[in-house]
Amino acid sequence: MSYDEKPWLARYDRGQPEGITPEFDDALSMVRATVARAGDRAAIRYFGRTVTFTELDRLSDAFAAGLAAEGFSSGERVAIFTQNVPQFVIAQIGTWKAGGIAVSINPMNKARELTGLLADSGATVLVCLQSLWRDVAAGVVPGSSVRTVLTTSELDLCGDPGASVFAGVERLDCAGTDDLLAFLERHDGSAPPPVTPRPDDIAFLTYTSGTTGPPKGAMTTHRNVVFNAQTYRDWVGIGDDDVVLGVAPLFHITGLVGHIAITLLTGAPLVLMYRLDPALTLDTVEAEGATFTVGSITVFIALMNAPGADTAKLATLTKVYSGGAPIPPSSVQAFRDAFGHYIHNIYGLTETTSPSHGVPFHAEAPVDPESGALSVGVPVYDTVVRIVDEHGDDVPVGEIGELVTAGPQVVAGYWNKPDETAAALPGGVLHTGDVGYMDADGWFYIVDRKKDQINAGGYKIWPREVEDVLYEHPAVREAAVVGVPDEYRGETVKAFVSLRADATTTPEEIIAFARQRMAAYKYPRRLEILDEIPKTVSGKVLRRELRGGTPA
Known part of the structure; x- marks a missing residue:
């Protein structure tokens, strides 16, 4: 077959x-069709605040019109550096309406990573949470290609700013930037120049996680x-x-x-x-x-x-x-x-x-x-x-x-x-x-x-198979397996696990559990219990941190 x-x-x-x-x-024609048939329906719900498709259309129009007024040209890039907030969606659609390319950036990135992504993408606009501006971006943007910075709070467009997830969050004064909501209000009701992207135009630069090297911008x-x-x-x-x-x-x-x-x-x-x-x-x-x-x-x-x-x-x-x-x-x-x-x-x-x-x-x-x-x-x-x-x-x-x-x-x-x-x-x-x-x-x-792949004395071992067995242990919440140097076998299997709440066990007990269920060359010879397995924000295990012995 x-x-x-x-x-x-x-x-x-x-x-x-x-x-x-x-x-x-x-994608922009897709948006316009949904606005036309479902404008009064909720597009986004955020802690009791509803943004309808019509409102989303109006806000993204204002975003695009504002960029045009700032001299933004077709093909330029807008970097979006936020958590999961409505402003992300507004900026993304508004970027398309301005003829631009959206560059989505992991909010966990630090100064070194942000510097690299702004340099690689050549972004001229940055949409940024106020807290990320204070902690990361303020020291990076000077000297970069960015000429317009729009800051916003996770409390904006929120119906319940007292929600537990916002504990410790406060609005900040971000000198040298433009407040996003004020920017949208200034351009409210303005229509950007009409744009219809071609099918093969780039909608996003979506950066790979960088688990195998420097992140690369996939042209989506x-x-x-x-x-x-x-x-x-x-x-x-x-x-x-x-x-x-x-x-x-x-x-x-x-x-x-x-x-x-x-x-x-x-x-x-x-x-x-x-x-x-x-x-x-x-x-x-x-x-x-x-x-x-x-x-x-x-x-x-x-x-x-x-x-x-x-x-x-x-x-x-x-x-x-x-x-x-x-x-x-x-x-x-x-x-x-x-x-x-x-x-x-x-x-x-x-x-x-x-x-x-x-x-x-x-x-x-x-x-x-x-x-x-x-x-x-x-x-x-x-x-x-x-x-x-x-x-x-x-x-x-x-x-x-x-x-x-x-x-x-x-x-x-x-x-x-x-x-x-x-x-x-x-x-x-x-x-x-x-x-x-x-x-x-x-x-x-x-x-x-x-x-x-782990090569232990000539035997080929796939971490995934060992991890699946470890997950069967009743005390194990998460598991990750890597190959580490071994004087006798060249490389051997080491496992890292985190435990379920209130569970108690020992590395020796979990190793014995795996040994009973796997071929002798596969089961982990070493095992370490961690509070958390280091992962990317998308859930991929950071094996290189585990191999280096510096789990975060």
Whole structure:
């Protein structure tokens, strides 16, 4: 069987075509269509404050008109350096209306990282939380390409500034910047010059997490955005009667597409919570009637371990997807035991504009009987994924190789990095760096990243398989495995775990647990218990910190 055959279509009939016809050429046309048909509906809900689509349209018009008045030109970049607040969405749409490219920046970044991203993107406008201006950006912007700084508070556009998540937050005076709300008020009612992006124009620069080197700006086009917005809608069955829960960071490709773009396409409101707080998230789902979300498995593990977690809290959240980090089968079962809902796997990269694979909504992912890995699903619409060896040749079904992806969601390349683009995207086909295999029924499994394979005395070990076994231990909340130097074996397996609340155990006991369940060369010889496993904000384990012995 070849990799472009799709045997799952008959077996898991979703009543949907194999491909989809794009309804829009660009993300801005998608926005305008939703405003026209659903203007009075809620676009964003933020602690009791509702922003309708009409209001969002007006505010983003003012943003674009203000940029034009400042001399902003088509193709310039606007860096957005905030948490999950409504201002992020306003700035993003306003940037498109001004003919610009939005650059989303991780709010956890420090001065060194921000300096690099502003220099790489050449951003001329920075939209920044007041606290991030004070703590990070004020010392970086002088000398950069940025000429306009708009600061805002997480308390702006908020209906309940006394919410617990805002403890210690206060409005700040940011000298030398323009207040975003004042900027919008000055230009309220002004219409920016008309803009209609072309399908292959860049909508975002979405920076990779930098876990394998300096971050690269993936050039996400308008075509990419509208295609995968439709993919989420049709794959999951999301309509304007749904409520989208924004648990993923908006700067991340999952938040950009699986939260913002799906709202802008369907007219379903997006519920934002500033930053993730598990107890607050449980209460918000119950209060807002949230029905759909997509986030890393660490989010769902946190919800299971939050105070007050019970079935009633998440009763409405029936459409649950997880991506961005490997999902242990035991965590899927534990979540269903706790809340009654199945977590559907979804898989993609920054370079695939979120999903390239997913578990059909009415199906459940199989678990490989040999490795214990949970399938990441099947390729989504119009997407062909091959498994290849080191020479680029297809390997037989069931054998391990690198995933190579072609489809309308694959990005145009990396910003100002032609060599890296040629290496990772030859001919526009993405060599993912992820290692996995496809079974005879067309289900795909991710084993690990190429670089994470451990070689212990000639035996090849994938951290993912060891981690899945560790997650079966009743005391383990999270687990991460790396290879560390060993005088005898060259490299050996070391595990790091965090424990569930009130759980007690020892490293020796967990090692013994794993030893009983794994081949002798696979189980961890060393194990360390941490309060938290170091991760990126999107949920990916920072293995290089663990290898270096400096977990944060």
